Amino acid sequence: MGFDVIVIGAGPAGSSTAREIASAGFEVGLFEEHEMVGVPQHCTGMLTIRGCQSLKIEIPDHVIQTRPEIVKISHKNSSFEFPFKIYVVGRSRFDKYLAEEAVKAGAILKTGSRVKGIRRRDHGWIVSTSSGEKFESKLLVGAEGFKVLSVEWVGLKRPQDNAVCLQYEIELRSPIDQNVIECIFGSDVAPGGYAWIVPISEKTLRVGLGIRRSRRSPKHYLE
Ligand SMILES: Cc1cc2nc3c(=O)[nH]c(=O)nc-3n(C[C@H](O)[C@H](O)[C@H](O)COP(=O)(O)OP(=O)(O)OC[C@H]3O[C@@H](n4cnc5c(N)ncnc54)[C@H](O)[C@@H]3O)c2cc1C
Structure with a gap:
């Protein structure tokens, strides 16, 4: 064929x-x-709405889990928030x-x-x-x-500098704010990368991190 x-x-x-x-x-x-x-x-399934539009991808409702509109960036004891529209999709x-x-x-x-x-x-x-x-x-x-x-x-070299990621889906007892995703930076949290907390339903979160060039495993940092 x-x-x-x-x-x-x-x-x-x-x-x-x-x-x-x-x-x-x-x-x-x-x-x-x-x-x-x-x-x-x-995958965590975060897509920027602008990215979807520029790729001409219409995301149907059944694929979207949450629609956060605020991103919170944290580092040690400080944090700030800014408006940013995101679709969180179920990747499957x-x-x-x-x-x-x-x-x-x-x-x-x-x-x-x-x-x-x-x-x-x-x-x-x-x-x-x-x-x-x-x-x-x-x-x-x-x-x-x-x-x-x-x-x-085809004889080319693979990229060498890969990040290693780990993510859990966690069900909570009480409802959470579905409007905010949080990204946490810091060499003690996720060296060479960042950690994320992303709501995917009223009581469920994706919590994960990606790290680079670390001798410890992502499990060590996530847990
Ligand atoms: C934990 C984690 C969280 C992430 N979160 C986000 C996020 O929130 N937002 C975001 O934009 N990106 C995120 N990413 C990155 C995102 O998942 C990738 O950028 C994206 O999946 C790349 O898409 P792709 O189509 O290139 O490859 P993939 O999604 O990896 O798809 C490749 C496909 O090829 C198939 N395949 C592989 N080898 C073969 C073969 N030999 N023959 C036939 N089929 C094959 C695989 O089964 C797979 O279906 C995350 C990644 C990880 C690991």
């Missing part, structure tokens, strides 16, 4: 790209390694929605299809998947997220 373009990875980057290329009338294969798009979920639903949009535009979504290698043939590519299938494509888009395998496959 052949495509004009194969997109590797049905995350937000891959599905949005597949949607755009398919809308322009090209045959697009969108390959996702997991059986279900968006599962497992590794968001990714599924974007993949459905790509399919509506004409892309062929193949789930459970992990791309395990690519090689050049004439002016195109042969893409091999974990199920042993092979597909031809004129162009490839590597959108496989932090693994950036396709970068290595």
